[in-house]
Each structure stands twice: as C-alpha cells, then as structure tokens.
Amino acid sequence: MRIATWNINGVKARLENLLHWLKESAPDVACLQEIKSVDEAFPALEIGDLGYNVAVHGQKGFNGVALLSKRPIDDVTRGLPDGDGDEQARFISGLIPTDHGAMRVACCYMPNGNPVGSEKFPYKLDWMRRLEDWTAARLEEETPLVVAGDYNVIPEPIDAKHPENWTGDALYRPESLSAFRRLSALGLTDAVRSVAEGGNVYTFWDYQAGAWQKNNGIRIDHLMLSPEAADRLVEAGIDRHTRAWEKPSDHVPVWVELS
DNA sequence: ATGGTTGAAACTCAA
Numbered sequence: 001m002r003i004a005t006w007n008i009n010g011v012k013a014r015l016e017n018l019l020h021w022l023k024e025s026a027p028d029v030a031c032l033q034e035i036k037s038v039d040e041a042f043p044a045l046e047i048g049d050l051g052y053n054v055a056v057h058g059q060k061g062f063n064g065v066a067l068l069s070k071r072p073i074d075d076v077t078r079g080l081p082d083g084d085g086d087e088q089a090r091f092i093s094g095l096i097p098t099d100h101g102a103m104r105v106a107c108c109y110m111p112n113g114n115p116v117g118s119e120k121f122p123y124k125l126d127w128m129r130r131l132e133d134w135t136a137a138r139l140e141e142e143t144p145l146v147v148a149g150d151y152n153v154i155p156e157p158i159d160a161k162h163p164e165n166w167t168g169d170a171l172y173r174p175e176s177l178s179a180f181r182r183l184s185a186l187g188l189t190d191a192v193r194s195v196a197e198g199g200n201v202y203t204f205w206d207y208q209a210g211a212w213q214k215n216n217g218i219r220i221d222h223l224m225l226s227p228e229a230a231d232r233l234v235e236a237g238i239d240r241h242t243r244a245w246e247k248p249s250d251h252v253p254v255w256v257e258l259s
Numbered sequence: 260a261t262g263g264t265t266g267a268a269a270c271t272c273a274a
Contacts, residue, residue, distance in 0.1 A: 009265075009266070009274090010265085010266050010267075012266090012267090013265085013266060013267085014266095034266090034274085036266065036267060037267095060267085060268090061266090061267050061268065061272090061273090062266095062267080062272085062273065062274090063273095112273080112274060114273095114274080120273095152274095206263085206264080206274095207263080207264040207265055207274095208262085208263035208264050208265090209262080209263050209264090210263085211263095247265095249265095250264090250265080250274085
C-alpha cells in the first residue's frame, strides 16, 4: 500500500492539482498539510468522488491538516496531547485497516519556528517534544506506525542545495535538528533517506528568487517509520514533477510503498 | 542588497 504526504499550501487554491495527483499517484493514504481551510469548506465531495474517506482538522486561514484514505479511517485523534491553549491545527492521526492488520498514520505540520528570536521558535521545539512523547507512547503498542508530514526540519547538510544559506534559520538550528534526532532515536526510519542516501533529493523549493529553476531546494517533508512499518518498506520517493505544474504548491508529495 | 512569491482574508500576516 502507498502512503503519501503533501504540504498542499491551500487545498481550495490547489484542488485541481490535488485531484489530478490523486488520480495519477493513487495513494491508499494521503496526509495533507497547510490546507488553510475550516472543516466545513474542505472539498470532501470532490475527493470522495475519487474513492477517499476524509478526516479533517482545519482552522480559519492558516495551518490545517487532513487524512485521506481509500480504506476506513478509525480512531481519529485531532491535536497532540498537552496542548494547553494550543489553537493551531497541526496534527491528526487515524487507524487504517490493512491486509496485515491495522496501521496508525499520523499527519503532522510542524511549526516553522521563524523568526528564531520570537516566541515561535520555542513553540516549535515544544511542539516537537510533544510529538516525541506521543510517538514514544504509540511505539509501545507495536502497531505499525507512520509519522508523516512537513517537519520544517532540514535533517542534514545533504538535505539542502546550499546548507550554508540556512545557518541560523529555525529549519536548520541545532535545537531543531536535535529534536528531529531524538524522534529518530526512538527507533524510526527516515524512509526517503534509507533509499536515497546520496542527497540531491528535495521536497520544497521556495516560490521566490527562481529557487525551482535553480534547483535550490531543501528536504523537509518526511515519512518516519516504526520498526513494524519499516519491515514492510518496499520503495520510497517524491513526486518532483508536480512542482513544474501550473499553480504548484511549493512542496511536492513524498511517498512510501509498504508491502 | 532585506529583494523575491503565494494564499487567505482583509487592506496584513505567515510562510
């Protein structure tokens, strides 16, 4: 089965691209971030016509995440625990029945964290700590788990065309990389890294300054697999061609094929 | 050099 993640950057502005991609890529599960929509305005009918069940955790204007699945989505959870007063819609998870038992899929939109001197940076680090706690608890259940989404973290220098340009940025600060490594150290496999160790694999190109034309990209969208999910990893990749479409998102879909 | 672009919603902010 194929599980994909895509920061869509506005689901209503991107609906035509989304439907086209769902038809050609046909993921069994798709995690969407930055839908920038309230639940009631999410285009569930159009997506449902392609055979998908939908679970949405949206908000007005910004953020917002959604799970799409050809199979039912059970036991949906919205938001991370310990979110005292946290109004930002950045997390949704669900239990998906498969031919080999249930699999939990988490769809995450980590905070960007810039500017580093503002309250946004500690919010990012705290959010990542909350995800780490949630993941540690889920791993004890030994159900296959995929923690997918826009991590807003450049894990290593080879994950940027020009890593030197990111020094001091919240996506590349030592504290952010450390939080990502702590999550990995729970026993998660970075699926794309495990099949493309050589770098030059990016998932985001800024709209500005001709970043796409210069291939000035970064790899910040990740699928992290629990041991039970990693055992089933067949293939992983990115749908780079979507960045060249009309009205593209600045991110491209990233996917894994699990047996 | 503080540019450059996009979406949502409101005439600015977040990315």
